[in-house]
Amino acid sequence: MKSYLKINPNDNVAIAVKDLEKGKQIEEFGLELKEDIKRGHKFAIKNINKGEDIIKYGMPIGHALENIEEGSWVHVHNLKTNLSDIIEYEYDKKDLNLANELKDDELKFMGYLREDGRAGIRNEVWVVPGVGCINQTCNNLVNMARQKYPDVSFQSITHTHGCSQLGDDLEMTREILAGLIKNPNAAGVLVVSLGCENNIIDEFKEYIKPFNEKRVKFLTVQEVEDEYEEGLSLIDELVEYRNLFKREALPISKLTVGFKCGGSDGFSGITANPLCGYTSDKLVENGAITMLTEVPEMFGAEKLLMNRAKDEETFEDIVSMINNFKEYFKSHGQNIYENPSPGNKDGGISTLEDKSLGCIQKGGSSEVVDVLALGEQSHVKGLNLLNGPGNDQVSSTNLAASGCSLIVFTTGRGNPFGSIVPTVKMSTNTELANKKTNWIDFDAGRIISEDLSFEKLRDEFIEYLLEVASGKETNNEKYGFREISIFKDGVTL
Known part of the structure; x- marks a missing residue:
């Protein structure tokens, strides 16, 4: 080596x-x-x-x-850094031709085909509070349901939002929660309201529509005498509906996979992120949806993505996403380009360009087919860009809220965090993989330590992803790291 x-x-x-x-x-x-x-x-x-x-x-x-x-x-x-302020962009479309050998009709997984045509890779029942002050109520309901149905996976999607919010800030919370409720990994969802919060249930339903009343149930705890009795009764109905779904062989085109990085180091752009790019390209060529987010970590490399836009309209959408996020920085009096964290710098990343050029490699070489707003569901097959910050918990939540049933999270310094959907931790170096076996699921450091080709490790990694999609637990699932964090930008009353 x-x-x-x-x-x-x-x-x-x-x-x-x-x-x-x-x-x-x-x-x-x-x-x-x-x-x-x-x-x-x-x-x-x-x-x-x-x-x-x-x-x-x-x-x-x-x-x-x-x-x-x-x-x-x-x-x-x-x-x-060479970067400064907001700049103007011109569309310079690049011809992109991925190799035909990426096509593989044999790539399948055992998933759950939902009534809307999407596929889940888990068959869970989620309890979602509309407001943070009833988090423990939802946790209690889930614990009771687990005792009653030990063979069913239940998750309580707790958060701290839903009240004392105004305007766009409340809108954002509703969009993210509604997107999570629509995630295909949830076979059934119980939405729990306190009854007096800003995110009042009758208004929130408008964000979830259209929904199947067998799949999504609602409970307002101030309106009932015993919220646990009523909640468990609704969960009984959700479990009955959930049990209608069985794993079946599905083509890889049914997958929606999000890619992100966190705790990056000097190897992120050399091993793990490029491996994600190779993986994304193969997924896209076989009809899947892949998603790249962390907009501030595109700054300095955004032109490379813009020139891969499928058309001028998509290019303009990317420009708007980039410039609007820069304006967000400026509106708070913050330096647009002061991004690398102390951990990034300690790991060898020096400037935002250094970080961004490594970060966007997770998007491979495919055409950018769509740009999504926070909470917007992905529908266009291919590589999608998703608006949102780079924060690990927030960006992972955003990916799940836009329909990702699986997230690949690359890290060089290590991070145990896991989102509400299976979160595959990919290490950039073998030392981390050996040190944190309870965090890391796949070692991209083997590109260097074993001198492997990206193509060889890509095919191995896709086989691993298909195992996860077919039920194999990731470390975040084994150790209960199932969390969300909602982006906040507004006044708290």
Whole structure:
């Protein structure tokens, strides 16, 4: 295994695959390291002048703040973003032709075909509070239901919203909760209302429509004498409806898979995220829906996505999504491009361009076919972009609310979080996979540690995803990490 990696022939930096000591000879580039280089961090492979672009992934990730000698560490101390404010875009459509060998009619999974034609990969009953102050009521109902029906999976979708919200903020909560209720992994849903909250049940129903009354039931706890007795009676009906569905062989085109990253490191854009891209391309070529979100982590790489838009209307939708999110930053007096977290930087990511160019690789090379608003359901087969922030819990919730039955979550530093749908944790490095076996489901670090091709590991990973879609539990399911977090932007009364 090599101790460093140059990603693109045009790059003027390389990445340390393991900790490298000062004085190490890098014969390929005819240089000696001027200082210690941590794993995942960059070093100059040629002299770089002050003001000159730093090139990684074949693209600028910022410019040099000073003259940088070959063999020197390149990071936040001598590298600064090139990005500033809102910019104008022009549509420059690229011709995209994926290889025909990606087609595979044999790719199937054992899922649950719903009445609306979508497919769930779980057959669960969800209890959804319309407001956070009855979270424990919903938890109690679920615990009672589990005792009564030990062979049925129940989930309480608790949150802290639904009251003391106004305008667009309340609208957003309703859209996300309604989207979650529509997720095909839920065979039946009990919506529980307190009765006096802003998200009052009669108004909330309008966001869920059209719905099957056998699949979605409603309970207002202030209106009944015993909410547990009434709730369990409604759950009885939901379980009866849920039991009508049986696993059956379905084509991979019935899958909707979301991709996101969190706790990224210097390997995210080298191993796990590109592997997701290879996977997304194959899923798309076989008729599935894939979804990419985390809009602030597209900044600096957005033109690459815009030029893959299927038409000019889709291009304009991407432009609006990007610029509206930038305006959101500005409206709160925040720097648009100050994104990489302390953990990102410690792992080797220096600027937003550095992070974004690695992040968007999860979208592969496919055409962008649609742009979705928060809570909007995906209907167009192919790669979809979903509006929303990069926060792990919020973006995963958004993916589930837009119809993803499965989420692939890449991480280099590790994160145990899991969404309400199966959340496959993919490590960017083998060390993390070996260290956190109760977090990590799949090791993309094998691209480096075992020198595997992306194509080989992609096909292995798709087989694993089909096992998950057919019932194999992910670590987040085994250990009960089933959470949501709703994006909030407004006054709390």
